[in-house]
Amino acid sequence: AVVSTQSTGTTVDTILSDFKVWFPAKIWPFSCYSAGAIEGLFPELVDVSMDEARLEFLKAKQTNSLQTYTNQFESDGQKIMGFVNKVSGTPKSELLNLVKQKIGSSVLASATSSSGGNVFGSSGPSTNNPFANNTSSASSGAFGLK
Numbered sequence: 001a002v003v004s005t006q007s008t009g010t011t012v013d014t015i016l017s018d019f020k021v022w023f024p025a026k027i028w029p030f031s032c033y034s035a036g037a038i039e040g041l042f043p044e045l046v047d048v049s050m051d052e053a054r055l056e057f058l059k060a061k062q063t064n065s066l067q068t069y070t071n072q073f074e075s076d077g078q079k080i081m082g083f084v085n086k087v088s089g090t091p092k093s094e095l096l097n098l099v100k101q102k103i104g105s106s107v108l109a110s111a112t113s114s115s116g117g118n119v120f121g122s123s124g125p126s127t128n129n130p131f132a133n134n135t136s137s138a139s140s141g142a143f144g145l146k
Contacts, residue, residue, distance in 0.1 A: 008103065011035050012095045019088035029080045038102050044083050 015035050022029075032047035053073070060069030087095075 008096060008099050009092075011038070011099050012092055015041075015095055015099075016088060016090075016092065019084055022084045022088070023081070029077055029084075035099070038099065041099070041102050042083075042087070045080065 018033070018035075021027075028050065030046065030048035030053065033042055033045045035041055056073075057066075057069060060066045
């Protein structure tokens with residue numbers, strides 16, 4: 001399958017537009033993001049609902065670890081804010097390369113699954129994502145953020 005440069009460019013314009021209004025529009029920061037049919041474009045954005053956050057808060061309150069929860073929640077929020085700011089300031093050409101790479105990976109994964117390969121697509125995140133967190137730290141935040 002061939003992806004047109006025009007549709008890929010439009011996707012990149014949409015991404016840049018969405019990320020530039022993320023905070024002014026008061027979008028819940030713990031939201032995942034998908035541009036069109038490209039899933040997993042930004043694995044750094046983990047979806048955590050307000051109810052899930054509230055449940056974690058109540059658990060922390062019951063175990064007298066509210067300060068730890070609050071610190072982690074704020075830290076995770078700061079990481080997301082930094083990531084969104086980084087993406088919104090990324091040159092269009094870099095995002096275009098990332099989108100093309102992800103589309104190519106999706107097409108390849110689709111072809112592999114239809115030919116008896118891995119039914120779930122690729123075995124993990126691409127190491128060529130300029131936004132990926134390449135640390136090998138085993139620690140994770142309150143919501144699985146690293």
